[in-house]
Amino acid sequence: MDTQAHWDKAYTEKSDNQLSWFQEVPARSLAMIAAASSHGSVIDVGGGASRLADALLDAGYADLTVLDISQAALDRARARLGVRAAQVQWICADITRWVPDRAWDVWHDRAVFHFLIEREAQDAYIAALTAATHPGSAVILSTFAPDGPERCSGLSVQRYSPADLAQRLGAGFMLTDQAAERHVTPWGSIQSFTTAAFRRV
Numbered sequence: 251m252d253t254q255a256h257w258d259k260a261y262t263e264k265s266d267n268q269l270s271w272f273q274e275v276p277a278r279s280l281a282m283i284a285a286a287s288s289h290g291s292v293i294d295v296g297g298g299a300s301r302l303a304d305a306l307l308d309a310g311y312a313d314l315t316v317l318d319i320s321q322a323a324l325d326r327a328r329a330r331l332g333v334r335a336a337q338v339q340w341i342c343a344d345i346t347r348w349v350p351d352r353a354w355d356v357w358h359d360r361a362v363f364h365f366l367i368e369r370e371a372q373d374a375y376i377a378a379l380t381a382a383t384h385p386g387s388a389v390i391l392s393t394f395a396p397d398g399p400e401r402c403s404g405l406s407v408q409r410y411s412p413a414d415l416a417q418r419l420g421a422g423f424m425l426t427d428q429a430a431e432r433h434v435t436p437w438g439s440i441q442s443f444t445t446a447a448f449r450r451v
């Protein structure tokens with residue numbers, strides 16, 4: 251099954267409470283985005299059906315974009331937001347093939363980069379990240395931590411510490427903040443996440 255079909259199947263067959271990564275309130279992401287930029291433009295890469303867009307609209311962010319490979323995920327988020335969905339730009343694309351036509355002040359990714367286990371795909375992601383940001387942009391990445399699960403949604407992942415992420419992004423991105431988080435899945439399992447914030451130099 252290709253990547254898009256895999257994710258469309260997950261979002262079509264499972265409700266929010268059956269998805270391990272579901273969060274009612276994406277508190278860590280919100281805090282890190284607010285610390286990075288109180289009103290700038292934000293892109294949530296691999297945002298899926300996350301409630302981050304709802305929370306950012308509530309907080310007054312006016313220039314919001316959600317990108318995901320799964321149209322089913324984006325449709326779920328749009329349906330939930332109702333008329334407010336029109337305040338968000340929605341992009342259905344594979345981040346490793348996407349060519350951005352603008353730059354954002356904040357790039358946010360929770361649990362997407364870690365699925366890219368091949369160097370070539372990681373390089374393509376970093377090329378998209380570089381093209382979609384400007385010097386001074388904030389980059390907030392959440393991945394499974396070194397003691398986190400080895401798989402997510404049935405797929406292998408690469409696990410990172412903040413230093414690992416800094417090394418992978420390279421000298422063009424300065425580590426500004428980091429946090430270890432124990433995410434509780436809807437069925438009570440604990441997953442160890444790394445979140446790291448960077449400033450593009």
Ligand SMILES: C[S@@+](CC[C@H](N)C(=O)[O-])C[C@H]1O[C@@H](n2cnc3c(N)ncnc32)[C@H](O)[C@@H]1O
Nearest residue numbers: 257271296297298300318319320344345360361
């Ligand atoms: C574990 S989920 C996390 C979703 C969301 N960030 C959250 O925290 O609720 C991973 C998301 O990445 C998306 N995704 C996976 N591979 C992708 C790719 N190559 N390009 C864009 N999105 C991708 C999936 O469709 C899914 O929505």
